[in-house]
Amino acid sequence: MISYDVAALPWLPKAPDDHREQVRAFGPGVAAAALRDAATARLDINGLTRLAKALDRVGEAVEGDALSPVDAALLADCTTDYLAPALVATAPRHGVRLRLTVGDYGQMEQALLDPGSAVARARPEVALISLDAASLGLDAPLMDAAAAAEAVARAVARLEALAAAARERLGAVPILQTVAPPAEPWSGSLDARFAGAPAAMIQALNARMGGIAEAHGGLLLDVAGLAARVGVARWRDHGQRHAAKLPFALDLTPLWADHVCRLIGAMRGKARKCLVLDLDNTLWGGVVGDDGVEGIALGQGSARGEAHLAVQRYALSLRARGIVLAVCSKNEDDAARAPFRRHPDMLLREEHVAVFVANWTDKATNLQAIARTLNIGVDALAFLDDNPAERARVRQMLPEVATPELPDDPAWYPAALAHAGYFETVALSAEDAGRADAYQANAARAVALESLGSIDAYHRSLEMRCDIRPFDRVGRARIAQLINKTNQFNVTTIRRTEAEVAEIEVDPEMFHRQIRLVDRFGDNGMIAVVIFRKGVAEWVCDTWLMSCRVLSRRVEEAALRAVAEAARAEGATRLVGRYRPTAKNRMVADLFGVLGFAKVAETEAGETEWALALADYVAPELPMEVVGPGDDAERAA
Amino acid sequence: MTDAALEAELMEIMRDVLDVDDLNYDENLTADDVEEWDSLSHVRLIVAVEKHFGVRFSTQEIEAMRRLGDLRRAITTKKAGAA
Numbered sequence A: 001m002i003s004y005d006v007a008a009l010p011w012l013p014k015a016p017d018d019h020r021e022q023v024r025a026f027g028p029g030v031a032a033a034a035l036r037d038a039a040t041a042r043l044d045i046n047g048l049t050r051l052a053k054a055l056d057r058v059g060e061a062v063e064g065d066a067l068s069p070v071d072a073a074l075l076a077d078c079t080t081d082y083l084a085p086a087l088v089a090t091a092p093r094h095g096v097r098l099r100l101t102v103g104d105y106g107q108m109e110q111a112l113l114d115p116g117s118a119v120a121r122a123r124p125e126v127a128l129i130s131l132d133a134a135s136l137g138l139d140a141p142l143m144d145a146a147a148a149a150e151a152v153a154r155a156v157a158r159l160e161a162l163a164a165a166a167r168e169r170l171g172a173v174p175i176l177q178t179v180a181p182p183a184e185p186w187s188g189s190l191d192a193r194f195a196g197a198p199a200a201m202i203q204a205l206n207a208r209m210g211g212i213a214e215a216h217g218g219l220l221l222d223v224a225g226l227a228a229r230v231g232v233a234r235w236r237d238h239g240q241r242h243a244a245k246l247p248f249a250l251d252l253t254p255l256w257a258d259h260v261c262r263l264i265g266a267m268r269g270k271a272r273k274c275l276v277l278d279l280d281n282t283l284w285g286g287v288v289g290d291d292g293v294e295g296i297a298l299g300q301g302s303a304r305g306e307a308h309l310a311v312q313r314y315a316l317s318l319r320a321r322g323i324v325l326a327v328c329s330k331n332e333d334d335a336a337r338a339p340f341r342r343h344p345d346m347l348l349r350e351e352h353v354a355v356f357v358a359n360w361t362d363k364a365t366n367l368q369a370i371a372r373t374l375n376i377g378v379d380a381l382a383f384l385d386d387n388p389a390e391r392a393r394v395r396q397m398l399p400e401v402a403t404p405e406l407p408d409d410p411a412w413y414p415a416a417l418a419h420a421g422y423f424e425t426v427a428l429s430a431e432d433a434g435r436a437d438a439y440q441a442n443a444a445r446a447v448a449l450e451s452l453g454s455i456d457a458y459h460r461s462l463e464m465r466c467d468i469r470p471f472d473r474v475g476r477a478r479i480a481q482l483i484n485k486t487n488q489f490n491v492t493t494i495r496r497t498e499a500e501v502a503e504i505e506v507d508p509e510m511f512h513r514q515i516r517l518v519d520r521f522g523d524n525g526m527i528a529v530v531i532f533r534k535g536v537a538e539w540v541c542d543t544w545l546m547s548c549r550v551l552s553r554r555v556e557e558a559a560l561r562a563v564a565e566a567a568r569a570e571g572a573t574r575l576v577g578r579y580r581p582t583a584k585n586r587m588v589a590d591l592f593g594v595l596g597f598a599k600v601a602e603t604e605a606g607e608t609e610w611a612l613a614l615a616d617y618v619a620p621e622l623p624m625e626v627v628g629p630g631d632d633a634e635r636a637a
Numbered sequence B: 001m002t003d004a005a006l007e008a009e010l011m012e013i014m015r016d017v018l019d020v021d022d023l024n025y026d027e028n029l030t031a032d033d034v035e036e037w038d039s040l041s042h043v044r045l046i047v048a049v050e051k052h053f054g055v056r057f058s059t060q061e062i063e064a065m066r067r068l069g070d071l072r073r074a075i076t077t078k079k080a081g082a083a
Helices: A019-025 A032-039 A045-058 A083-094 A108-113 A145-170 A198-215 A223-230 A238-244 A250-267 A288-295 A303-319 A333-342 A363-374 A388-397 A410-420 A430-442 A455-461 A473-485 A498-506 A555-569 A629-636 B003-018 B039-053 B059-064 B068-082
Strands: A068-076 A096-102 A126-130 A173-177 A219-221 A274-277 A324-330 A353-359 A381-384 A464-469 A510-519 A522-534 A538-546 A574-579 A598-602 A608-613 A624-627
Touching: A019 A032, A019 A045, A032 A045, A032 A083, A045 A083, A045 A250, A045 B039, A068 A083, A068 A108, A068 A145, A083 A096, A083 A250, A096 A250, A108 A145, A126 A145, A126 A250, A145 A173, A145 A198, A173 A198, A173 A250, A198 A219, A219 A250, A223 A250, A238 B039, A238 B059, A250 B039, A274 A303, A274 A363, A288 A333, A303 A324, A303 A410, A324 A363, A324 A430, A333 A353, A353 A363, A363 A381, A363 A388, A381 A410, A388 A455, A464 A555, A473 A498, A473 A510, A473 A522, A473 A538, A498 A510, A510 A538, A510 A555, A522 A555, A538 A555, A555 A574, A555 A624, B003 B039, B003 B068, B039 B068
Parallel strands: A068 A096, A068 A126, A126 A173, A173 A219, A274 A324, A274 A381, A324 A353, A464 A624, A538 A574
Antiparallel strands: A464 A510, A510 A522, A522 A538, A574 A608, A598 A608
16 A cells, blocks of 8 residues: 555546546647646546547647647657657646657667658757667676776767757757666665666766756756656566566556656746645644634644644745745634744744735635736646645636645645645756745735636535534534634634533524535535524524634525524524624624624624514525435435 | 456446447457557556456466457456455
């Protein structure tokens, strides 16, 4: 069991069920953005092959400027029949439309030197040169150190000549690949220090590869590093090599292609510039608005706290090489900033964050504002958020933002971000080190917000099922927990023990409901609690609270509908709402107003009272299925 | 797993790999009968089958497969051996 299997490109979202049909429908006139979106999915070699076929069919007839065309040549000493389509289909993921010419097998020198070759006539801007240890003469051991040095020198000379020809004859940027080490030992551990061992010769060549690339204005693709990351034993598939001359295991082709394309993308300035970070359960464990600065999990001492600390450390390591950091969180601004100011274990400080957005506006809108503030494109953003619903929403509204899928365990968040390669770079300079500061100095703090897209379509796409039922024994402990923990969405903040909750269960004067929400991303569990005191004509709100995780899902409207319908059925004519301000519950100060109540009283302390005439109440159409205990039997059946 | 279930899964893989919709299980189907089934897609097919069924074929076994029925039997044999 591999904890984070890089070969499956797990940072990409799964391809939708109708991906095949979508791709098949592509024809001339297709939007470049649609091609990019189709490529931004976890595609295996078969998915890539299909997409490449569609791209071939579309040819030059692509609308819009979401993709930059790049003419490229692939020169390899192996079967390229799988590599070429994989490259073409992966390129749109990195903002590139690749027009690829493939050199004939074993004709590398001719392709580069003969002006009449198909490769030369295509006038490529990039030439990927792929040679394995065998064609470089480094696969057989040599007993003599001088002979080994000479073998390495010959390999270097050949690569020098190829890179020079690509550069000078074709005017193309050569991309050289380091060579993957052998999967099996020859002499054993001595391979690492015996100059004539294939492993040692390959290592000696790889050590010089960067210099060759640099000398010829080329780029380096670290295949040896890639093979090490997935495991060399997995990288090399002897059966496939013998049967089909594959340079590495077929199912690793998508990973290799992604690394080639991110390099070409970076060369074209398509790499991301800014990492936008969510806060709760991303930069720290827990919800600062509810748990407080003291209650969040962060820092040494707990695995969870260390995992989130590692996320911060990784973000800072990106900032050190010029990646701008921003924050986008659903929070009160001061609650969101409190850990940055007061938590002793925070590595990230406000001075590291170029744009800090904490509010209750949807994240897609906030991401656009962040890009505007930094004066960069939305397609220069990568967005890290633990919440799958938020990620789906952002992907739907802003597919050009790189939003990685994340494993459940935050310990793997930095790995996901690192392997996704959003911040690929072809060079680093002293200027890069200062770039994040420069952006920050220029960033205006004012963030313009505007509504965006259809929130309704989003809600419907979530396939929500809202379960509303009276308190019962099963829910009791969680009800008490919510009553005692919820700080933000809580109109009265009345705390109760579990025993008191049990009393309410059997109190005929009390109307009580526990609310759960399931959506297509999973079960959110119990997320809201409502208690009203029943009068003859008037039902008065005692408790109304909800987890912020499901904010802006219209759950509160479903709750109100349940209360209003029950009150009506029992002959009441009016609902009364109460809001008691605390340091943390400002976000619901106007909850009743938003739900259609009229304010009837306000005290000096800011307590407000609201009324809703049930005769005037019209139940809204809700984008969710609302169920109750009556539906249990049906679902069990 | 029943033969029918195995055949259904095998055909789903074939449709995915070859990008052909109207393909049904036929014991005697060969690459000559399906335009998209060439030596290149055959390698992808074998790799996809290996991954899906959790089996591994040797080079000789792959070379010995002539008809779809051979592949199906090879899967059954391997899976029985693995169990």
